[in-house]
Amino acid sequence: MSFLELNDLRVHFPTDDGLVKSVDGLTFKLERGKTLGIVGESGSGKSVTSLAILGLHKGGRAMISGEIWLDGEELVSASAEHVRTLRGKKMAMIFQDPLSAMHPYYTVGAQIVEAYRIHHHVSKAVARKHAIDMLGRVGIPQPERRIDSYPHEFSGGMRQRAMIAMALSCDPELLIADEPTTALDVTVQAQILDLMRDLQQEFNSALIIITHDLGVVAELSDDILVMYGGKCIEYGTAEDIFERPEHPYTWGLLGSMPRLDRARTERLMPIKGTPPSLINVPSGCAFHPRCAFEGRTGGKANTQVPELLETEGGHLVRCHLPREERRAIWENEIKPNLESV
Amino acid sequence: MKRKTTLGVTALGAVLALGLSACGGGGAATPSQSGSAPAGGGAKAEFNAALTQVFNPSDKKGGILKFANAGDWDSLDPADTYYGYSWNFIRLYGRSLVMFKPAPGKESTQLVPDLAETLGVPSDDAKTWTYKLRAGVKFEDGTPITSKDVKYGVLRSLDKEVFPDGYTYFNDTLDLPKDYKGPYKSKGVNTDKAIETPDDQTIVFHLKQAYSGFDYFAQLPATIPVPEAKDTGAKYKEHVISSGPYKFDKNEIGKGFNLVRNDQWDAASDPNRKALPDGYEVTTNVNADDIDNRLLSGDLHVDIAGTGAQPATLGRVLTDPALKANTDNPTITRLWYTSINGNVKPLDNLDCRKAVEYAADKVAYQTAYGGEFSGGQIATSLLPPGIPGHQDINPYPAGADNHGDVTKAKEALTACGQPNGFETNISYRAERPKEKATAEALQQSLAKVGIKLTLKPFPQADYFALYAGKPGYAKDNKLGLAVNGWGADWPDGYGFLQQMVDSRVIRETGGSSNISVRDPEVDKLLDQASLETDVAKREPIWGQIDQKVMDDAYILPGIWAKSLLIRGKGVTNVFYSEATGMYDYLSMGLQ
Amino acid sequence: MTAPLDVSGTELEAAPEAVLAGAQGKAIQGRSLGQIAWMRLKRDKVALTGAGVVIFLILVAVFAPLIVGWLGHPPNDFNQDLISSETLAPKDGTGIGWDHLFGVEPVNGRDLFSRIVYGARISLLIAFLATLLSVAIGTILGVMAGYLGGWVDSVISKAMDVFLAFPLLVFAIALAGIVPDSAFGLSGDALRVSLLVFIIGFFNWPYIGRIMRGQTLSLREREFIDAARSLGARGPYIIFREMLPNLMAPILIYATLLIPTNIVFEAALSFLGVGVRPPTATWGGMLSDAVRFYTIPHFMFFPGMAIFITVLAFNLLGDGLRDALDPRAR
């Protein structure tokens, strides 16, 4: 069994408007030391998945089914209290926008100390020493002084480092980073990504990076999972996704990814339309209303839900288009456009 | 009134609002002794049991009598208090030269000597009045009371800058040095011209003009002795030095005060006071409804304001025979009326005024003031039944059921040339819900004949000074009607009528109670009465004045006030005093 | 921040309903705030009830003469035949019956139902007009302060501080108490109503003003204002065409929530005897009369409940509007 395994995970929210199927049957595996990138638009269910793994939906309105196996333990059926003891220690999370994710009224140090002491029965002094240590390791200068600063006194990059220090304070084996660099400017983004890569190697933890930015994923991930409308629509190694993508949505994502090597005059290729409603999910393939190739499925697109099928070597795709046609479209119609410099 | 004076000349300026029918005279009256407590009283609780006799008579001493006041005391200083209840209550800690007899019913209007040995002895054709003080009377600190203390008390009361609330009877009558402003400002000025103190027991008052009713002045709180050494002027009210059976223990102005026994008071020197309780506890600014509830439950003995039960209590008391049996319902010498201003068109026309008189719904008027028990009896003329000279006249019958005579009113309107009625305003004091109800009631009943009234409430404090009582304002703003009321300082025809009907009291600057009566003949009658020394001839003049004002239709009489007084539980010697219009506070004790 | 997915300008995070309801057809329509609000409001039964009561009360106030003509008696007419001359209470306790739906007042026997109905007129009229005044002054000064900034902002802000330091009720009583009976060419009810509208409206504007200032400050920093400015738009244009439409939601919310406050305020002034002059019926005035007759409970019950229900209805509606128009405030 892998270190982390999700089996048919479903997270549904009953609302006044109907049942919102935020995550609808998600399955994947992740080993220690490996990095998985989960990519998708807002509302595709990627953040909900991470919160589900951490057990943060427990006690709320969410209806969760399926299995989450972490290091041989099933978490969906485990008690909320037990999952709590794992949180922060065995698995930790780095949130986007560290300004709002850190409590404005407590010092950075206090928040790290608190995270450490909940899982380690040590004195405040010891915990404080550890916190200074952690801040130093994530590259915050003068940590013994900065530890008593409040989050708003830090710059954006520093805050994200502090956030990472907080997440890593208990040496978690699973680290989930939800849009870790979105709120940062480009140079800082690179620093933070480097830092995360170094730390992952140092701690040998499993890392899940959640983002809508394929660029980030490209830097770090071993495997990539593309989500759309609560479902996985394509899964494969980084190489699979970047070199041989087979889903029209992934093409769209690639097409809308800004690249430094692209000509300035060239336009991004946006995906038309808006993300799907999670209540009134479009019939058939959830992507079909936005799909440029919907017409080539022989009418199945809006009647049948496509299945997630393996194309080759662990590369999974959920699409009605015949495999050959997908390959042909990628090679002949999409790829040339992306590389037409 | 049978008591009379046969003293000679009483030439009196028309300025004074006071009575001519003084009691005693010639110094012949024998002070009634404490033994004169009427024997007819009984402890049987029934409605009006304390009206004319002593209810629950007893000589038992001890206990603390609890009083409560819904408002604030104007002042405890004898020089500066002008509330009836205060004059009633002040006798517990102060002794004036003369006092009203603490006895039930009519007897209470008799004057008896208090600090003085006898009533005043007039000389110089009643221009000089001499009083001899009783021997052995002391202040609370043991200092003997001398005539100089009485003189000082009167003199200081003349300073209207320090004591602006009080009356001006002494300022107006005493033969004072020119520009005398009281002992504070006119220090060292010789005042023997006005008040002489030939020895410590004798005090002699010299008047500018002869006046036969000076004993009425001598009963005023201003003649209560004040030791000059202890006088603190405007602050004296914080601790008044007692000459009576009780003295101040604790006094928090705005909250209340306590009286305890004054051990320097000698019962032998005081035939009028029984001094039964060991002390008094007075709370001020208490919720009026709460006072009633506590009275009924026995937690409180006396509602000191003496104005009667609150409307919410009426329903409870009058419908429960057991509760009703512990109440008294006297008619007091007060008229609630509405002034009809002849300066405002079309009320300058007599017939238009008559239309108002006819159309007014008297029952509604009565109800507005609280109905037949706490409101009063329907008045058909000015003089209340308790005032000498009263006649049963009814010049403008308000129909068979007293709800107003529409036919007569319409006839009058036609005669006035306004057959379809007219529009005018009615003013009242905004803080007085009863006056508001009256104005609304008149608005209703006059509308039936086409007279449209618009309600104009004014702040009580400025009612006479700025609005209704200021002729210019009333005329310019067409205050055709003004809800009004008048009660005399003591029961007497002159005191009752003069401020109400003498046109010479109307000042352009505002401030007089008489708003509407401007009839030279009435003024003449008043002067005639004030000069008339023969009571038998004088009293009918009051009736004549009453008739004349009614004929002029300057005043719409509403009701002669009554109040529903609640007798406190366990209180002895309860009786109604006509002189004060409330229970006598001097004689009460506890079972 | 990079936005890889250009989804035709819809801000996904800001309008979740668009996410929930969108993508049904191919053409995705942007929904206006008003439409979204109305959609949400329609689902809010409590707020709808409040709105229903408010509309009912407005109708009652407008058609008071008709209603009273049909179901009651003229509000100032006495019915003393129903009153006991001893206790001044209605002879049968309340006087409630088909003839007098809410019974009659003690002392003069006026029909309570009619007085309650007519009281609604005064109450709503004053509350609406005063709210209008507060909102007008508050919005103008608040937007000026927020938009212009600098010394204008500091003067207006200080003025608001001073206003908020005034003991409002004491001051209102004092002012309402000393104004003579005819002034400014007005008299009677017209004067009193105008006076109360002025006092209530004038002293409440800083509350609206502060909110508007804050809203304007945050709007000023938003991109679309920058965009308009960079396109050469001038102050008035930006204020009226760009800002005001975006301020409509908070204005509507706080206006709706200010009305009940003003109703209570008016009732309090009438209760203390400085409101509209009798015999014009006001709920506060009736309540104050009822205090003297507290042993006759129906007399205080009806005006008290009238105030309560009206205020409650406006509060419900205001809460609903806030929930509908300002999803963050939920």
Place this chain on the structure above:
Amino acid sequence: MVTYIIRRLIWGVVMLAIVSMTTFAIFFLVPRLAGATSDSLAARYVGRTANAEQVKIAAERLGFNDPLIVQYGRFAKGIVVGADYNYGPGVERCPAPCLGYSFLTRLPVWPDLLTRLPVTISLALGAAVIWLIAGVATGVVSALRRGSFFDRASMSIALAGVSLPIFFTGIVSLVLFSYGRPFAITAPGGSFTPFFTNPVQWAYSLLLPWITLAFLYAAGYARLTRSGMLETMNEDYIRTARAKGLTERVVVFKHGLRGALTPILTIFGLDLGLLMGGAVLTESTFSLPGIGKYAIDAITSQDLPKVMGVVLVTAFFVVLANLVVDLLYAVVDPRVRLT
């Protein structure tokens, strides 16, 4: 920090000056616009039978013949350096802050206010304790059990509570619970007992006003706390706290409440400040001899020195409360800088 406080204090004094000037001007000008003369004004403050000469004396004594500026100047001077008052046999020094002498009772206003302040403070503080505890507790529990029966019930009551005017609940509670009534709890009306005289009696005499006043505020605070708490519990930092593995209790009480209560602290400070200056309606409904009742009495009797005194005291508390709240806020919320 020190300069900030000094600047705020100076501004506070300026505000009090503006408030007092406005009040003075209104009381001075409005009656005169209505046609009053200094004599007719003075006539309010003398006895019923006073003659024209007495009125003149009174007008002179009260200084009504002087222009507005002189009259106000006299008032302001009294506050700053004190005043002399002639009480008859002698002259009394009324030390600063001398708010003058009542036109009617001719007693100094300042001691009056001092004797009434304990009533108002007792009322305000007692009610504040009740409403803060009741309101915040209800709000927190409602927020945590959102949608539960408790939440619905307490929020319905709270909504009713904020919609009930105090003068209505006051009368109803008087009718039901006061002396001689069916469910007698307490005796209101002039029966205030100072705390140091008898604490039990003190609490007893204030029980009914406390509960009535606290009910109104508790309702508002429950709503505020609930919505604040809901908002806070949706904050990212709460999610972070949970992700750290903190127990729910720590999350709610350490992270959640801290965030939700800070804005409530502001409102609480301002409300308390306002109440300290007199709960006019509560005091007049329950006949409590506090600042608010004093204000009403002063206004009805047109006693300008009293009105000025009350207005100043009330404004003083508002200004003070604003300052205290701002300082406290800086202590509680590290993001706030006092500049």
